[in-house]
Amino acid sequence: xxxxxxxxxxxxxxxxxxxxxxxxxxxxxxxxxxxxxxxxxxxxxxxxxxxxxxxxxxxxxxxxxxxxxxxxxxxxxxxxxxxxxxxxxxxxxxxxxxxxxxxxxxxxxxxxxxxxxxxxxxxxxxxxxxxxxxxxxxxxxxxxxxxxxxxxxxxxxxxxxxxxxxxxxxxxxxxxxxxxxxxxxxxxxxxxxxxxxxxxxxxxxxxxxxxxxxxxxxxxxxxxxxxxxxxxxxxxxxxxxxxxxxxxxxxxxxxxxxxxxxxxxxxxxxxxxxxxxxxxxxxxxxxxxxxxxxxxxxxxxxxxxxxxxxxxxxxxxxxxxxxxxxxxxxxxxxxxxxxxxxxxxxxxxxxxxxxxxxxxxxxxxxxxxxxxxxxxxxxxxxxxxxxxxxxxxxxxxxxxxxxxxxxxxxxxxxxxxxxxxxxxxxxxxxxxxxxxxxxxxxxxxxxxxxxxxxxxxxxxxxxxxxxxxxxxxxxxxxxxxxxxxxxxxxxxxxxxxxxxxxxxxxxxxxxxxxxxxxxxxxxxxxxxxxxxxxxxxxxxxxxxxxxxxxxxxxxxxxxxxxxxxxxxxxxxxxxxxxxxxxxxxxxxxxxxxxxxxxxxxxxxxxxxxxxxxxxxxxxxxxxxxxxxxxxxxxxxxxxxxxxxxxxxxxxxxxxxxxxxxxxxxxxxxxxxxxxxxxxxxxxxxxxxxxxxxxxxxxxxxxxxxxxxxxxxxxxxxxxxxxxxxxxxxxxxxxxxxxxxxxxxxxxxxxxxxxxxxxxxxxxxxxxxxxxxxxxxxxxxxxxxxxxxxxxxxxxxxxxxxx
Numbered sequence: 189x190x191x192x193x194x195x196x197x198x199x200x201x202x203x204x205x206x207x208x209x210x211x212x213x214x215x216x217x218x219x220x221x222x223x224x225x226x227x228x229x230x231x232x233x234x235x236x237x238x239x240x241x242x243x244x245x246x247x248x249x250x251x252x253x254x255x256x257x258x259x260x261x262x263x264x265x266x267x268x269x270x271x272x273x274x275x276x277x278x279x280x281x282x283x284x285x286x287x288x289x290x291x292x293x294x295x296x297x298x299x300x301x302x303x304x305x306x307x308x309x310x311x312x313x314x315x316x317x318x319x320x321x322x323x324x325x326x327x328x329x330x331x332x333x334x335x336x337x338x339x340x341x342x343x344x345x346x347x348x349x350x351x352x353x354x355x356x357x358x359x360x361x362x363x364x365x366x367x368x369x370x371x372x373x374x375x376x377x378x379x380x381x382x383x384x385x386x387x388x389x390x391x392x393x394x395x396x397x398x399x400x401x402x403x404x405x406x407x408x409x410x411x412x413x414x415x416x417x418x419x420x421x422x423x424x425x426x427x428x429x430x431x432x433x434x435x436x437x438x439x440x441x442x443x444x445x446x447x448x449x450x451x452x453x454x455x456x457x458x459x460x461x462x463x464x465x466x467x468x469x470x471x472x473x474x475x476x477x478x479x480x481x482x483x484x485x486x487x488x489x490x491x492x493x494x495x496x497x498x499x500x501x502x503x504x505x506x507x508x509x510x511x512x513x514x515x516x517x518x519x520x521x522x523x524x525x526x527x528x529x530x531x532x533x534x535x536x537x538x539x540x541x542x543x544x545x546x547x548x549x550x551x552x553x554x555x556x557x558x559x560x561x562x563x564x565x566x567x568x569x570x571x572x573x574x575x576x577x578x579x580x581x582x583x584x585x586x587x588x589x590x591x592x593x594x595x596x597x598x599x600x601x602x603x604x605x606x607x608x609x610x611x612x613x614x615x616x617x618x619x620x621x622x623x624x625x626x627x628x629x630x631x632x633x634x635x636x637x638x639x640x641x642x643x644x645x646x647x648x649x650x651x652x653x654x655x656x657x658x659x660x661x662x663x664x665x666x667x668x669x670x671x672x673x674x675x676x677x678x679x680x681x682x683x684x685x686x687x688x689x690x691x692x693x694x695x696x697x698x699x700x701x702x703x704x705x706x707x708x709x710x711x712x713x714x715x716x717x718x719x720x721x722x723x724x725x726x727x728x729x730x731x732x733x734x735x736x737x738x739x740x741x742x743x744x745x746x747x748x749x750x751x752x753x754x755x756x757x758x759x760x761x762x763x764x765x766x767x768x769x770x771x772x773x774x775x776x777x778x779x780x781x782x783x784x785x786x787x788x789x790x791x792x793x794x795x796x797x798x799x800x801x802x803x804x805x806x807x808x809x810x811x812x813x814x815x816x817x818x819x820x821x822x823x824x825x826x827x828x829x830x831x832x833x834x835x836x837x838x839x840x841x842x843x844x845x846x847x848x849x850x851x852x853x854x855x856x857x858x859x860x861x862x863x864x865x866x867x868x869x870x871x872x873x874x875x876x877x878x879x880x881x882x883x884x885x886x887x888x889x890x891x892x893x894x895x896x897x898x899x900x901x902x903x904x905x906x907x908x909x910x911x912x913x914x915x916x917x918x919x920x921x922x923x924x925x926x927x928x929x930x931x932x933x934x935x936x937x938x939x940x941x942x943x944x945x946x947x948x949x950x951x952x953x954x955x956x957x958x959x960x961x962x963x964x965x966x967x968x969x970x971x972x973x974x975x976x977x978x979x980x981x982x983x984x985x986x987x988x989x990x
Contacts, residue, residue, distance in 0.1 A: 193304060193359035195367075199224065199274035201264070201291055203238035206308060207280035209338040212242050212249035215258040216339065216779070216856070217367040217872060222270045227263035235261035249339050251779060251854035264294060272298045276360065278332065280308040283441070288312070289320055296325065304356045306332040310384055311441040314349045314377050326351040332360060333381060334370075335569050336430075340780070342874070343568035344370035345381045365634065369779060369872030371568040378555050379445040380438075382562055383569030385555055386576065388438050390544045393455050394423040395462075395495075397539040402496050403532065405479045407511045411533040412540065415519035415526050417573030428478035432462065433471040451547050464500025465493070481505060523582045541579070546592060548576035549600040553624045559602075559611055560621045560631055577611040577621075585610060617646025638879035640669060640707050651687045655680035655716075658688050661878070664700040665885050666692065674713035675706055677764045679735060682742045695751030695892060701885035702746075704768060705756040705878050711781070714763025717790065721978050724969055736965055739764065739796040740958050747771040748897060752888035756881035757781045758874055762851070766863060767794060770801035773888060773895075775868040776881040777855040783863050784851035788932050789987040791974030794846060795965040799939045800957040802845060804898060805862045806838035835904040835948050836911065839940050843912050846940075847933050900951035903942030912937040926989045928973040935964040 196219065200211045203225040214221045225234035239259055242249045250256055262270055271277055277299060281291050288307065295305060305325070307317055310333045318326045330348045335341035344364050348357050364370040375381040380388060398408045409422025421429055439456055446452055465471070465478065470493075472478035483489045483505070492508040515529035515537070527538040548562060556562050563575020580588050586608040589599045602624065611622045619642065620628040633639065643661055651658040655672040666688055670681060692699040715735075723732050746753050746768075755769045758778035766783045769775050785798045793799065810833050818824075844850070845861060852858035855870045871880045904911075916933045919925035925933070938944075939960045942952045968974045973990055980988035 193275055193302060193355055195219070195275045195304075195359055195363045197221070197274050199271040199277040200280060201225070201277065201295070202280035202308075203235040203261075204280065206334065206336055206338070207278075208235075208238040208242055209249050209336060210278060210280060210308070210334055211239075211259055212255065213338045213368055215255040216251045217369075218255075218258070219367065220258050220260070222260050222262070222267075222274060224262050224264050224267060224270065227265045233261065233263070235263065247337070247340065248853060249337060251339070252856040252860060255856070264291075268294060268298050271295065272300060274299070274303060276304045276306070276363070278306050278308060283309060283311050285312055285316060288317060292317075292321060292325070296321065302328075304328050304330070304360060306330050306360065308332060308334055310345070310381055311379070311445070313445075314347055318349065323351060327353045328356055330357065330360065331377075332364065333375075335383070341569065342369065342371045343383060343565060344368070344372050345375045345383065345565065345569075346372055347375050347377050347381065349377075365873055366636070366876065367872055369874065371564060371873075371875070373561050373565045373568070374557070375561070375565075376553075376555050376557075379442055382555050382565040384438065385442075385551065386544070386548055386562070386566060387570050388435075388442060389452050389455065389547050390540065390570075391423060391427060391435070392439070392452065393540050393543045395427075395459070396455055396457055397536055397543075398423075399457075399459070399495055401532070401536050401539070403536045404509070404511070405492050405495060406509045407513065407533055408536065410511045411513055411516055411526070411537045415516040416523055416537060416541070417519075417579075419571045424479035428472040428480055431472045431474055432478050433466045433475075435462065436466070451543070451550070455543060461495065461498065461500045468500060468502070470500075477505075480508060523579055524584070524587075527583070542592070542595070542597075545576050545580055545583075545588065546597060546600060549580065549603045552602055558621060558623055558629070581610045581612055614645055618642070619645060633875075636879050637873075637875045638882065639875060640667065640705065640878060650691065651684060653680040653683050656684035658684050658691070660699075661703065661882055663882065663886050664698060664889070665703055665882050666699055666701075667703045667705055667878070667882075669706045670708070670712055671706070672716065674710050674760075675708050675765070676713055676716040676718075677739070677768075678716040678719055679738065682738055685742045685746065689745055689749060692749075692751050695749075695889060699751075700889040700892075701752045701754070702749075703754050703756055703878070703881045703885050704772065705881060708759070710760035710765075711757035711783075712762070712765025712768070713760055714765050714786070717978050717982055720969070721975070721982060724975055724978075729966065729970070732969055733962065733966055736795040736962050740962070743767060743771045743797050744954075744958075748894050750892075750894050752885055752892050754881045754885040754888070756871075756877050757783065758877060762786050763794070763798075764796050767796040767798040767801070769863065770798060770805070774884055775864050776877065776884050777858065777864060777868065777870055778874050778877050779855050779870050779872045780874070781855045781858060782851055782853055783858050784849060785846045786849040786851060788847060788929070788936065789849045789977070790981050791928060791932055791971065791977035792968050793932065793936045793939060793961065793965055795961050797958060797961070799842065799846065799936070799961055800901075800954055802842040802862065803838055803901065803903070803940065803957070805865075806841040807833045807901075809862060810834065810837045833902065835902075836908055839904060839908055840912070842940050843933075843937065847916075847936055898954055901942075901953065901957065902948055902951050903940075903946045904948055905942050905946035905950075906944060909937045909941035912941065928977070928990045931971070931973060932968065935967060939964055 198214050199222040200207050201224050203223050211221045211223045223235045279291055281287050305328055314331050318329050330352050333345040335343045361372050365372050405424040409425050413420050413422040469476045470478055479493050481491050483491050490508040491505040494504045497504040513531050513533035515526050515531050515534035518525040518529055552559055559577040563577050566572045566575045585606045589603050592599050605626050606622050613620050619631040623629050649657040649659055655678055657669045657671055659667045661667045668688055752773045754774045755772035756776045761783035763786055766785050785794045787794050852861050852863055858864040871877045916930055920930050943960050946952050976990055977988045
């Protein structure tokens with residue numbers, strides 16, 4: 189019996205898009221990885237070239253370019269021995285069983301006893317993959333199906349065999365969950381597993397019904413997107429994204445392996461126009477275009493393909509329309525309201541969901557043990573807001589069954605079993621799902637997973653406003669949750685902060701720490717711009733000043749509170765959302781956190797202490813670098829003095845970061861930029877973020893001592909401002925800065941240099957810089973250029989370069 193596997197090094201065989209992407213995500217986790225590919229006749233180093241492409245790709249597969257250093261590349265002829273000390277070897281070669289068997293034979297000659305081997309296949313049954321090999325290979329083997337791109341898609345489908353050893357399963361499951369950030373879903377060894385079995389059916393049904401009902405691709409995507417809880421790409425936009433040429437391959441794979449009576453065979457149709465698009469190079473975004481394209485000759489006009497025009501022709505592209513069916517406006521009322529609206533878009537959506545949800549209900553327990561696994565797979569693999577069984581609950585299981593019967597469709601057995609009940613219910617403050625045995629079972633979270641939505645099932649908020657809520661998350665820790673649109677920050681959020689600060693007190697009573705966290709797609713998009721625009725339009729200058737000054741007081745109170753504050757962001761943390769991170773004792777960030785002080789984009793500057801905090805961060809970093817250099821030269825471990833800052837070092841860095849609205853595209857990059865400290869934590873799995881943040885808060889609360897306010901900050905004053913303004917002037921002359929960029933940066937440089945009275949020999953205080961932030965901010969909100977930028981951002985979601 190092999191000992192418990194501790195995965196410290198991974199091998200990946202196959203450096204194509206998928207294999208190299210998997211290797212990059214493993215490197216993102218800080219784990220060394222060996223990436224091997226075949227050795228072509230011309231000697232081209234395929235794996236090394238793949239890593240070079242990864243470093244140039246957008247969106248970036250690496251969370252930091254530094255992660256690439258953890259990948260060792262080679263080929264299967266000269267470098268096979270590199271796999272000898274790998275704990276887990278992932279095969280990502282061609283979907284050809286002969287090629288896979290040849291690869292496994294090579295692996296077997298070098299891999300160490302107890303190492304794990306897995307395949308990324310989603311088309312070849314596990315028992316066929318291991319058939320030519322002995323029992324030991326079968327014990328060490330499983331399927332780990334990643335979704336593309338591996339960094340951003342959270343789903344990992346796992347298939348295990350009858351002989352796969354338990355410790356291997358647990359090791360891979362834990363590694364993929366905790367270190368790679370995946371939602372691991374166990375699947376049965378059936379064609380397409382869960383997500384692609386259902387997802388490809390859904391896409392196929394969407395095409396079929398669009399053609400049959402003569403629905404345009406624009407109308408189809410208008411309804412089959414946000415109104416029904418599906419990403420804004422819609423159906424045809426998604427096919428363009430993944431590649432139109434992939435669809436025939438997926439279809440061929442399913443048609444070759446599905447049972448003869450499977451519903452997919454009835455819905456599938458091999459359309460000539462799709463074959464024609466592929467032949468002509470219209471394979472989607474990676475090609476000349478797809479169902480949508482940009483006509484460069486017409487000034488990058490977006491065009492859509494007419495799928496009802498017959499055989500493919502370039503002439504069948506037309507200017508893309510922006511249909512707004514009445515049914516699409518009913519999304520907030522729920523799925524049933526959309527599907528029963530009665531217009532052609534609603535009828536089309538009903539046809540697609542009728543077939544897709546019917547198919548899902550008929551496949552359990554064939555493809556998975558329970559409905560929870562199916563829903564999780566579709567949420568994580570296709571980014572659906574809700575899984576198919578959650579959607580059936582929204583419609584009403586009995587209503588859905590009755591309508592199926594009315595349209596002549598057989599009601600699946602599982603749907604018959606649930607009857608007038610629901611697939612999910614809340615019982616004893618916990619979520620339960622309906623099992624294939626006809627009884628309800630509690631949804632059990634893995635150890636180390638804590639979700640605020642679960643806490644809400646059994647508790648009421650300690651305090652709540654229209655924009656935020658305060659929750660008791662146990663062990664003496666409270667959680668501040670933003671709840672407004674894009675989790676924007678306003679006075680209602682400050683009210684909850686004030687209440688939390690008062691409730692926790694000195695941290696020695698019932699409560700001892702605070703976590704700032706929410707489960708929205710954005711941690712916070714910053715200040716409520718709509719509210720700000722309204723106040724500016726009616727000249728509520730005193731109220732705006734109080735909003736800025738009040739925010740400064742709240743953030744300062746949190747920074748110097750007698751209890752620890754841990755911020756736990758995920759997704760966007762921009763402007764004021766980033767500033768709260770700068771004031772926390774510790775940031776426990778989800779790896780996919782995108783943060784930045786982006787105020788200049790809307791004609792403003794950071795007003796809630798962001799300028800001050802970035803100066804302090806960069807001065808601290810400069811002193812640490814100087815101390816490290818002195819140690820290197822002197823060889824002394826202890827330096828008895830604190831190295832001084834240079835007049836412009838930190839100020840110049842802060843200006844480059846804030847003045848260019850630099851956004852970190854990962855938590856690791858946020859550390860590189862300086863938004864996060866090196867000591868701040870990174871959680872790879874989104875579902876583990878609150879647990880990790882809470883644990884850190886509890887640890888910090890032990891013998892916690894609040895930081896001392898910084899009494900003296902040395903800044904260059906007018907001479908430093910002059911230097912920065914000269915740099916801005918050069919940018920303007922070269923066309924890299926707009927006229928209003930100059931106006932905004934002129935006020936930003938005043939703050940960062942310390943104002944008119946500052947001088948390197950005359951230190952300023954934190955309060956001095958905060959007062960400058962308010963003063964210069966208020967000048968900008970009165971400027972028409974700023975109003976134009978905010979209005980443009982609210983209308984288009986894009987910055988105005990005026």
